[in-house]
Amino acid sequence: MEFSNALNEYLGGGSVTVKDRKGAEVLSLSCDAPWILMRLPAGTYTIEGQPVDSAAKPRSAPFTPPKTGQMRLVLQFPDA
Incomplete structure (x- = not known):
């Protein structure tokens, strides 16, 4: 999992939450x-993240x- 800006440059530091299907x-x-x-068990998840010290809106995405x-x-x- 990576954080990037609009120019596809890495963003260092952030918070992440992973939730299961439920x-x-x-x-x-x-x-x-x-x-x-x-390393997660088999299943479908949603990840949400936000860069540290940034006013950027949180982003989320489903993944398996x-x-x-x-x-x-x-x-x-x-x-x-």
Whole structure:
């Protein structure tokens, strides 16, 4: 999972919440880096994030992690 601005440049630092299909919170964290690696059980999730110290609106996206390997999920904040 990555944060980027309108120019596809990394945004360092933000808060992230991951919820399962029923809306139950699975993970909530803050990170100083522009990307986060997660290992989640099989299922469908929604991720919501917001850059730290930014007036940017929160962004969210649904995702389903692959059974093996990695996937790339980018939350873009054009107003950051």
